[in-house]
Amino acid sequence: MRPTIPVRDNGTPLPRQVEMIDVSPRDGLQNEPVLVSVDKKKELILRLSKAGFRRIETTSFVHPKWVLQMADAEAIVSYCNQLGITYITLTPNLKALERALAADVPQIAVFIGASNAFNQKNVNRTTDESLAECEPLFARAKKRGVFVRAYVSTVWHCPYQGSVSYDEVDHVVKRFVDLGADEIDLGDTNGQAHPQEVFERCQSLKEAYPEMPFVGHFHDTSKLALANVYAALLAGIDRFDASTGGLGGCPFSPGATGNVATEDVLAMLDKMGIHTGIDLHAETVSFARSLSTRI
Amino acid sequence: MRPTIPVRDNGTPLPRQVEMIDVSPRDGLQNEPVLVSVDKKKELILRLSKAGFRRIETTSFVHPKWVLQMADAEAIVSYCNQLGITYITLTPNLKALERALAADVPQIAVFIGASNAFNQKNVNRTTDESLAECEPLFARAKKRGVFVRAYVSTVWHCPYQGSVSYDEVDHVVKRFVDLGADEIDLGDTNGQAHPQEVFERCQSLKEAYPEMPFVGHFHDTSKLALANVYAALLAGIDRFDASTGGLGGCPFSPGATGNVATEDVLAMLDKMGIHTGIDLHAETVSFARSLSTRI
Numbered sequence: 001m002r003p004t005i006p007v008r009d010n011g012t013p014l015p016r017q018v019e020m021i022d023v024s025p026r027d028g029l030q031n032e033p034v035l036v037s038v039d040k041k042k043e044l045i046l047r048l049s050k051a052g053f054r055r056i057e058t059t060s061f062v063h064p065k066w067v068l069q070m071a072d073a074e075a076i077v078s079y080c081n082q083l084g085i086t087y088i089t090l091t092p093n094l095k096a097l098e099r100a101l102a103a104d105v106p107q108i109a110v111f112i113g114a115s116n117a118f119n120q121k122n123v124n125r126t127t128d129e130s131l132a133e134c135e136p137l138f139a140r141a142k143k144r145g146v147f148v149r150a151y152v153s154t155v156w157h158c159p160y161q162g163s164v165s166y167d168e169v170d171h172v173v174k175r176f177v178d179l180g181a182d183e184i185d186l187g188d189t190n191g192q193a194h195p196q197e198v199f200e201r202c203q204s205l206k207e208a209y210p211e212m213p214f215v216g217h218f219h220d221t222s223k224l225a226l227a228n229v230y231a232a233l234l235a236g237i238d239r240f241d242a243s244t245g246g247l248g249g250c251p252f253s254p255g256a257t258g259n260v261a262t263e264d265v266l267a268m269l270d271k272m273g274i275h276t277g278i279d280l281h282a283e284t285v286s287f288a289r290s291l292s293t294r295i
Numbered sequence: 296m297r298p299t300i301p302v303r304d305n306g307t308p309l310p311r312q313v314e315m316i317d318v319s320p321r322d323g324l325q326n327e328p329v330l331v332s333v334d335k336k337k338e339l340i341l342r343l344s345k346a347g348f349r350r351i352e353t354t355s356f357v358h359p360k361w362v363l364q365m366a367d368a369e370a371i372v373s374y375c376n377q378l379g380i381t382y383i384t385l386t387p388n389l390k391a392l393e394r395a396l397a398a399d400v401p402q403i404a405v406f407i408g409a410s411n412a413f414n415q416k417n418v419n420r421t422t423d424e425s426l427a428e429c430e431p432l433f434a435r436a437k438k439r440g441v442f443v444r445a446y447v448s449t450v451w452h453c454p455y456q457g458s459v460s461y462d463e464v465d466h467v468v469k470r471f472v473d474l475g476a477d478e479i480d481l482g483d484t485n486g487q488a489h490p491q492e493v494f495e496r497c498q499s500l501k502e503a504y505p506e507m508p509f510v511g512h513f514h515d516t517s518k519l520a521l522a523n524v525y526a527a528l529l530a531g532i533d534r535f536d537a538s539t540g541g542l543g544g545c546p547f548s549p550g551a552t553g554n555v556a557t558e559d560v561l562a563m564l565d566k567m568g569i570h571t572g573i574d575l576h577a578e579t580v581s582f583a584r585s586l587s588t589r590i
Contacts (some may be wrong), residue, residue, distance in 0.1 A: 014491055194566035195525045196309055222566070223559055227522035230490045234529075264518055271489035271517070 015238040017275040021215065022262050024055040024288050025076070026090060028247030030060060030067050034075035034293050044153035044291065047284040048149055048244065052277045056080075056244055057109065057241070060090035061099045065196050072107050077103040092123065097137055108141055109185070110134055111151035112176075114169040115158030118189070122153070127168075132176050137180040150181035151217070156193035156201065165205060173205060173212075183213040188228060188275075191221025192204045202235035215239040215264045218260045220246065225260035226268055233274075240265060244280065245295065251277065261285075297524070310533040312570040314508065316546050317343050317557050318352040318581050320371070323542030325355060325362050329588050333367045339586065342579040343539065344380045347572045351375075352404065355385035356394045372398040374547070381443055387418065392432055396439055404435055404480070405429055406446030407471075409464040410453030417448070422463075426470050433474040445476035446512070451488035451496065460551060461499060468500060468507075478508040480536065483523060485514025489527035497530035510534040513555045515541065520555035521563055528569075535560060539575065540583035556580075 025044055029036055041059075048056050064071035073089065080087045081104060084241050088107040091097040100108055112130045113119035119127045134150075141148050151174050154164050169186075176184050186202065198216075205214060216232040216239070218225040229240055246261035262278075263285050269276055289295045320339055325332055331454060336354075343351050353375050359366035368384065375382045382460050383402040386392040395403055407425045408414035414422045429445075434441050449459050464481075470477050481497065493511075500509060511527040511534070513520040524535055541556035557573075558580050564571055 092451050151455065192566075194563060222562065224521060224563060224566075226519060227490070227525045227563070229521045231525065267518060268489060268522070271487075271519075272491050281333070 003012050003284060010222070011182045013234050013235065014272060014274060015025040015233060017238070017277075018233070018269055019054060019055060019239045020262065020269075020276050020278055021055045021088070021241050022053045022244055022266065023217075023241045023259060024048070024243040024245065024247045024262070026057040026060050026070070026088075027241070027259055028243040028245070028288070029291065030062075030069055031248060032069055032292055032294070035069060038075050038079075040083075040291055041076055044244075044284075045076070045080065045085075045087075045290060046286060047081065047281075049083055051075060051240050051280045051284060054277070055107070057088040057090070061096035061175065062090060062092050063096070073099070074103050077105055080105075091137070091141075093133065094137055094140070097140060100148070101140075105146065107147040107149060109149040109151055110137060111153055111187075113153040113158070113189075114172050115154040115164045116159050116168075117160035118154045118158045119132070120246050121160060127172065133271070134175070134179060139179070142180050147182045148180065149183050149185055149215070149288065150176040150179075151187055152176070153189045155186045156188055156197055159190045166201060169201065169205070170208065173209065177209055177212055181212070183215055183239065184209075184238075185215040185217050187217040188219055188225075188276050191219030191225065194224060194226055195227040198228045199231040199235050202232050202237050206236050213239060215241060217241040219248075220258060220260050226264060229260065229265055229268065242266075243288075245285050245292070247288055247295070307309050308529050309567060309569060310528060310531065311569060312315075312533070312572075313528070313564055314349060314534045315557065315560065315564075315573055316350045316352060316383070316534065316536050317539055318346045318512075318536045319343070319538040319540065319542045319557070321352040321355050321365070322385075322536070322554055323538040323540070323583070324586065325357075325364055325588055326535055326543060327364055327589070330364060331586050333370050333374075335586055336367070336371055339579075339583060340371070340380075341378065342576075342582060344378060346575045346579060349572070350381050350383060350402070352383040352385070355387070356391035357385060358386050358391070359394075362560040369398050370395065372400055386432070386436075388428065389432055389435070392435060396435075396441070400441065400454065402442040402444060404444040404446055405432060406448055406482075407467050408448040408453070408484075409467050410456050410459045411447040411463075412455035413449045413453045416455060422467065426467065427440070429470070429474060433476070437475050442477045443475065444478050444480055444510070445471040445474075445582065446480040446482055447471070448482045448484045450481045451483055454483060454485045461496060464496065465503065472507055476507070478510055478534065479504075480559055481532075482501050483514055483520075484511040486514030486520065488513070488523055489517075489519060493523045494526040494530050497527050497532050501531050508534060510536060512536040514543075515553060515555050521559060524555065524560055524563065536563075538583075540580050540587070542583055542587050564585040
């Protein structure tokens, strides 16, 4: 219930520039049932890096028995290192982290559901068990100087428990902050959030943790992703995940459709005069969509 | 450049309740190339009135040589009077108004493009010529005690001239206020507005004309209609036009796709806890869509 919007230095409530992080190679493809070849993934990553994304979430070191689509993580990472780009890889546990470190990744990501019910279904652990497991993981990553992105899933709603409270979210965020996360990514995992609660929760978190960079991660299940990006912008969020072509969805989140499409967010930001430095060609959008059997 | 959002009496920037005006029978169907039967139009209106819309824009007294789809205006109005509902009919000129008054309509609507280029293409008159023609029209309608809705088209962008300035909009709004409009409807006619400019222009107009009820009328051409409704809500707009099934588009506005779908706006408002009093059944949405050859 915070009714005013702070003025930023350009006299409007909106940031001057926004960092867009494309997550199509990882979040976009992880739920794709047909395996996409390493060559096609490389082409997607190359096209995205040429489009100007400063960071791309390229793969996950999840065990292949859970997500076979990501079994080629080492090959993808090797290619990313060769390209010299900055990229993020998901490392859901210590074993995954060791693989990522051995492959010399610059940035890792971990995720925990603010909803205990979701976290249980997703990784068969309570939220607190997952938080405890994060301790050695963060310590190891930080010791190696690796940037840590910390995802909070189900920040507003959970497909199993319904509404998620601010306290549940804050419980995870606080721990991530204490552990030394470099950025915290706020996920509307099943795409049920409405813009006003996005605005309010983002603003509350920004006020509680003014030094922490937050990222908005929205799914378009309810057609509200762009409204939610706008609401998050009003709350001062200036980093957003999106997936080229709208690829994606969460395999463990029933009813979750694709991530908000990068090209849609870029079009809105461009209309608003917000700089991103991205020039995403229509052919790259078509190429991304051609990788999915579900679009 | 107005960076703060006023607090309303419920402690949030959002209105407690919103009036939704369904425009599918008029704005939704006017551009439909295949004639829809009077019976089907009656069924749509009946379904909408049962859904709880307090006002429906049901037809237009435009000359049939321009919009043949609306040639049955008298039959539709007779049915609306029989039903005892409150409804709006478009009356683009004095002749149309006389037909509407003869048919005993409770509310009329006129429209003028804030963009001179648009108004020229649309009705072959300058904006000022159209405003001059409004004078006797308003006088006649007010004398008969008829409620006058005044549409401003191209409030943010014009398909012919591009951006539309606040002064161009204010020029029309001021005249409508002086003529005694009962509400002023702000149209993003070609669906090119972004939420921040919607917020700013709505807030400026609300500040300049605090007694005037404004209506938001958005098209989803750029996928931003819901974000724009949210932005308008933040600026205190509490009346919105929408079209069940997303029927519509403007025949004189190249590239304009459908009006924002009523069911999408209702879903967002419902999530936000904003009362509308509408219970729109999925079968009514399907029925509306079945009337269009373009969906």
